[in-house]
Amino acid sequence: MADTVMSLVVLAIAALLLGATALWRRGDRRKALLMALAALVMAGNVAIWSLPAGPVAPAGK
Numbered sequence: 001m002a003d004t005v006m007s008l009v010v011l012a013i014a015a016l017l018l019g020a021t022a023l024w025r026r027g028d029r030r031k032a033l034l035m036a037l038a039a040l041v042m043a044g045n046v047a048i049w050s051l052p053a054g055p056v057a058p059a060g061k
Contacts, residue, residue, distance in 0.1 A: 002049070009046055013039045 020035035 006046055006049060009042055013042050013046075016042070 016035045016039040020032040020039065023029075023032035023035065
């Protein structure tokens with residue numbers, strides 16, 4: 001399930017960047033920058049989600 005969600009988020013990042021590029025060319029700079037910022041935040045989330053969980057402390061300590 002998590003793999004599917006991450007795949008959809010990566011597709012959304014690509015769509016946001018394409019939309020931001022189109023808006024930038026039309027001259028709507030503020031919306032284009034906001035879309036690029038949203039894509040950057042989503043990319044950060046995917047990067048965090050893909051990190052390994054790390055070591056787990058033993059239950060007795």
